[in-house]
Amino acid sequence: MKGGEFLIKDSRAEDLFIPEEMNEEHRMMADMANDFLDKEVTPYLDRIDAQEEGLMQSILDKAGALGLLSVSLPEEYGGLGKDFTTGMLITEALGAGHSFSVAMAAHTGIGTLPILYYGTDAQKKKYLPKLATGEWKASYCLTEPGSGSDALAAKTKAILESDGKNYVLNGQKMWITNAGFADLFIVFAQIDGDKFTGFIVEKNAVGLSLGNEEHKMGIKGSSTRQVFFSDCKVPAENVLGEIGKGHLIAFNILNIGRAKLAAAALGASKKVCSTSIAYALGREQFKIPIAKFGAIRYKLAEQAIRVFACESAMFRISDYIDEKEKALIAEGKNFSQALLGAAEEYAVECAMLKVYGSETLDYVVDEGVQIFGGYGFSADYPMDRAYRDSRINRIFEGTNEINRLLTVDMLLKRAMKGQLDLMTPAMNVQKELMEIPDTSEGDASQPFFAEYKAIANFKKATLMVAGAAVQKFMMQLAKEQEILMNVADMAINLFVAESTLLRIHRLLQLKGNDAVTVHTQMLQVLMNDTADRINIAGKNAIQSFAEGDEMRMMMLGLKRFTKVNLVNTRDGRRAVAKALTDNGKYCF
Numbered sequence: 001m002k003g004g005e006f007l008i009k010d011s012r013a014e015d016l017f018i019p020e021e022m023n024e025e026h027r028m029m030a031d032m033a034n035d036f037l038d039k040e041v042t043p044y045l046d047r048i049d050a051q052e053e054g055l056m057q058s059i060l061d062k063a064g065a066l067g068l069l070s071v072s073l074p075e076e077y078g079g080l081g082k083d084f085t086t087g088m089l090i091t092e093a094l095g096a097g098h099s100f101s102v103a104m105a106a107h108t109g110i111g112t113l114p115i116l117y118y119g120t121d122a123q124k125k126k127y128l129p130k131l132a133t134g135e136w137k138a139s140y141c142l143t144e145p146g147s148g149s150d151a152l153a154a155k156t157k158a159i160l161e162s163d164g165k166n167y168v169l170n171g172q173k174m175w176i177t178n179a180g181f182a183d184l185f186i187v188f189a190q191i192d193g194d195k196f197t198g199f200i201v202e203k204n205a206v207g208l209s210l211g212n213e214e215h216k217m218g219i220k221g222s223s224t225r226q227v228f229f230s231d232c233k234v235p236a237e238n239v240l241g242e243i244g245k246g247h248l249i250a251f252n253i254l255n256i257g258r259a260k261l262a263a264a265a266l267g268a269s270k271k272v273c274s275t276s277i278a279y280a281l282g283r284e285q286f287k288i289p290i291a292k293f294g295a296i297r298y299k300l301a302e303q304a305i306r307v308f309a310c311e312s313a314m315f316r317i318s319d320y321i322d323e324k325e326k327a328l329i330a331e332g333k334n335f336s337q338a339l340l341g342a343a344e345e346y347a348v349e350c351a352m353l354k355v356y357g358s359e360t361l362d363y364v365v366d367e368g369v370q371i372f373g374g375y376g377f378s379a380d381y382p383m384d385r386a387y388r389d390s391r392i393n394r395i396f397e398g399t400n401e402i403n404r405l406l407t408v409d410m411l412l413k414r415a416m417k418g419q420l421d422l423m424t425p426a427m428n429v430q431k432e433l434m435e436i437p438d439t440s441e442g443d444a445s446q447p448f449f450a451e452y453k454a455i456a457n458f459k460k461a462t463l464m465v466a467g468a469a470v471q472k473f474m475m476q477l478a479k480e481q482e483i484l485m486n487v488a489d490m491a492i493n494l495f496v497a498e499s500t501l502l503r504i505h506r507l508l509q510l511k512g513n514d515a516v517t518v519h520t521q522m523l524q525v526l527m528n529d530t531a532d533r534i535n536i537a538g539k540n541a542i543q544s545f546a547e548g549d550e551m552r553m554m555m556l557g558l559k560r561f562t563k564v565n566l567v568n569t570r571d572g573r574r575a576v577a578k579a580l581t582d583n584g585k586y587c588f
């Protein structure tokens, strides 16, 4: 399945790799990361947040010694050369490590990958082995005080000296993760004021200085500073990639960063689920554990349903990326070109996953605080840190608004380039609206028949709204952001629900009916709510641009395409909550 094709093609459960099928090596790596988290990170969270001198670096060093910083690097540069899924599993496990996980993600992702993907052989040989072990720590300097989402408007300038040996950088970068201890900075500057270009800058470069640590709402242990360049000399051989092509580095790195952010958010979410369950079982009010109250059971179940759905989408995308990477290697691409190309192919899916993962974590921590009651508001209990640390995820690696806009923008651009035929299925949906509804049932004995039908209809709803909006606004659609947000929400919700359905169906194929009883209830609750979410987003979009008969027809279509089997969602959530409380932790 090509990137973006989820919207127009059916997927088969048997083609999907699910977390329950992880191989021995995957499990071993994930166990190692979990063990590291328990021994080397969790006991030190308070001291990390106090930014105790040298502590973060020493934990990164230990992670480096175990190979945790070099999972995605090729063996020739001291890496483990593992598949993308392994990298995601490690990121997920360490995602519960609060500020440590942010420092690690910045180092291994945006700090290291630009050199792997765009560096010359000499740059790779010089820097990657040091970054792989953690001997050197990396950071990434794109954002400036005046340019965040509009990253290419950066003002930092670079001018080549007359002898051609050095570039001289002048400017200021803002919000730079790991800046306080980084040995290496990936910096973006405009050569001669208009050629946006990447540079590798070492910490002892003359003219580089740091601001003070920012005072932040959360991830307090993560070093975040401004970085100043005042006639800062950078050797000409440290230009990264092609001159004037810095945007390729800046944007392509983010595809992987977004998927990894979701993986980290997933790990953090699972931890908060387990903490919430344990607390709800232990806390008694009115002489019974609060876990027995329907209101609390609802929260526990809903946390778990969203986490399971997020994980299903994450593994689906990881697998797509791994498969594409293998195909590109078979075509003759090297390891780094193949991973870069694979992540670019699934850029739409990575953007959607970033949004869903970060918003799942925000939901989970918010309900976590609520389950803890007053203790949730106490800085001496774990929900305080979880709640504060979650919030940044909707802001960095592209804000969720930017990622929603990108989701639709990238889909439409692929359609315009002829890479993705969205218009034919969109026109077919319009035709279908004029016809008498097809009530033929199909083979209802097939597993999850109703759910597959609902997913096919969710796709129709999304194509109907997106297609009509394109026809209405043509090139002006980019200015209709409210509608683009609605379409993105429709696509994200349907992708996540489909991923969950495929995973549970695959689980049934592998383990039989009994293994998926609770999963099926979880799926039914999710399908029920997904239909409503798609309906409300679609309604908002249609009402924004359609009128009269067209509006009436589309609203009827939306109603038809968001119809799902009526299920008892209270009982569904109760079954999920029972499984959670019986296990005493997140168990799916």
Ligand SMILES: Cc1cc2nc3c(=O)[nH]c(=O)nc-3n(C[C@H](O)[C@H](O)[C@H](O)COP(=O)(O)OP(=O)(O)OC[C@H]3O[C@@H](n4cnc5c(N)ncnc54)[C@H](O)[C@@H]3O)c2cc1C
Residues within 6 Å of the ligand: 106, 139, 140, 141, 142, 143, 146, 147, 148, 149, 150, 174, 175, 176, 177, 178, 216, 224, 392, 395, 396, 397, 398, 399, 400, 401, 402, 405, 481
């Ligand atoms: C703790 C932390 C760590 C960070 N680490 C790094 C790092 O290591 N390296 C680095 O380079 N940067 C880093 N950043 C910067 C981060 O990537 C930016 O903050 C982010 O991209 C948003 O930019 P901004 O803060 O300038 O907000 P703005 O771009 O000003 O956005 C403000 C609001 O407007 C919205 N908005 C902006 N443009 C549009 C648009 N076109 N359409 C609709 N809505 C829009 C945004 O979604 C947001 O809601 C970090 C930030 C923080 C807070």
